[in-house]
Amino acid sequence: MTITTTTGELWVAVETFDAETAEIALARLFWDVPLSGAVTGVVLPFLREVGDRWEAGTLSVAHEHFVSDMLRRKLSALSSVPPQQVLADASAPSPVVLLACPPGERHDLVLLCVALMLRERGVRARFLGADTPIPAVLTAARACGADAVVLAATRSTAFTAHGTSLLRIAEDHALYVAGRGADEQTVAEIGATALPEDPVRAVVFLIGALNRVSGSW
Ligand code: B12
Incomplete structure (x- = not known):
């Protein structure tokens, strides 16, 4: 019920750029529904529909920017609360x-949704976000002792342009890639592993791989 209601409320709010109504709908959703349910039931389908409508020319660039900004703020706020399991043990x-x-x-x-779903399962996710220089990724991976590095991009050239540096990251950390740019040839070229396209399946895949390497935690 909450999921259907939220999606409906969000669309009405987005059409008129009604930020307050959209924020209230999202706040209620994340209060009522566990994070992964809210992400998979509302956020990702909503984003996909925004993409479809935008490509069909029935949603303006302004609407799409409005939605992206609103979701980014909400999801970022959620990621500022440390998950219980990590604090507990x-x-x-x-x-x-x-x-x-x-x-x-x-x-x-x-990628931010995936980071949040990993955190919900007790993983210590470190999110650097958009447009990150590859040397900075390598420095951060070393500094935080990353068991895995996940990179996402819409174009394969975003990966292949940094082939040598990515191979270096893959020497010390399990390197996963995702998004439209992570095609088979690119993945092989940069020594990475492709994550399943579906973000929820990707989280399950990653948790399985991390468990195999570091044992259950
Ligand atoms: C929202 C959006 C933006 C926002 C991004 C907001 C943000 N912070 O994420 C903003 C406004 C910044 C943006 C900008 C641009 N965008 Co844009 N954008 C979109 C839009 C409408 C939705 C993207 C989205 O989130 N979709 C919802 C998700 C769920 O679907 P998806 O992206 O297909 O992802 C699927 C998988 O690839 C996978 N996946 C994706 N990422 C990850 C990560 C992980 C970890 C995992 C496991 C899986 C995964 O999950 C999804 C399920 O199948 C799409 C159109 C569309 N139909 O998707 C265009 C689209 C992605 N954008 C596009 C373009 C061209 C641009 C711009 C260049 C436009 C411009 N001229 O300025 C710029 C610059 C982008 C840049 N430099 O990176 C193209 C990309 C084409 C390509 N392959 O190169 C698209 C496809 C539109 C199009 N048909 O032309 N965009």
């Missing part, structure tokens, strides 16, 4: 996953 530290978009890549909302 400092003696059995959970794996660290670093997430970023390569240089020039601004489509980071799905």
Whole structure:
């Protein structure tokens, strides 16, 4: 009920740029529904529909920017609360996953959703967001002892332009790539592993891989 109602309310609010109504609908959603349910039930389908309507020319660029900004603020606010499992058991530290978009890549909302879903499952997710220089990703991965690095991009060139540096990251950290740019040839070229396209399946895949490497935490 909440999920259907929220989606309906969001569309009405977006059409008139009614930020307050949209914020209230989202606040109620995240209060009533567990994070992964809200992300998979509302946020991702909503983003997909925004994309479809935008491509069909029935949604303006202004609407699309309005939605992107609103979701980014809400999702970022959620990621500022440390998950209970991580706080509860400092003696059995959970794996660290670093997430970023390569240089020039601004489509980071799905990646942010994945970071949040990983956190919900007790992973210590470190989100660097859009347009991150690859040397900075490598420095951060070393500094936080990342068990895995996840990069997402819409164009394959966002990965292939940094092939050598990405191979270096893959030497020390499990490197995963995702998004429209992570095609088979690109993935092989940069020594990475492709994540499943579906963000929820990707989270399950990552948790499985992290469990195999570091044991259950
Ligand atoms: C929102 C949006 C933006 C926002 C991004 C907001 C943000 N912070 O993420 C803004 C306004 C910044 C933007 C900018 C641009 N965008 Co744009 N944008 C979109 C739009 C409308 C929705 C993207 C989205 O989130 N979709 C919803 C998700 C759920 O779907 P998806 O992206 O297809 O992702 C799927 C998988 O690839 C996977 N996935 C994606 N990321 C990840 C990450 C992980 C970890 C995992 C596991 C899976 C995963 O999950 C999805 C499920 O299948 C799409 C159109 C569309 N139909 O998607 C265009 C689109 C992605 N944009 C596009 C373009 C061209 C641009 C611009 C260049 C436009 C311009 N001229 O300025 C700029 C610059 C972008 C840049 N430098 O990176 C193209 C990309 C084409 C391409 N492959 O190169 C698209 C496809 C539109 C089009 N048909 O032309 N955009």
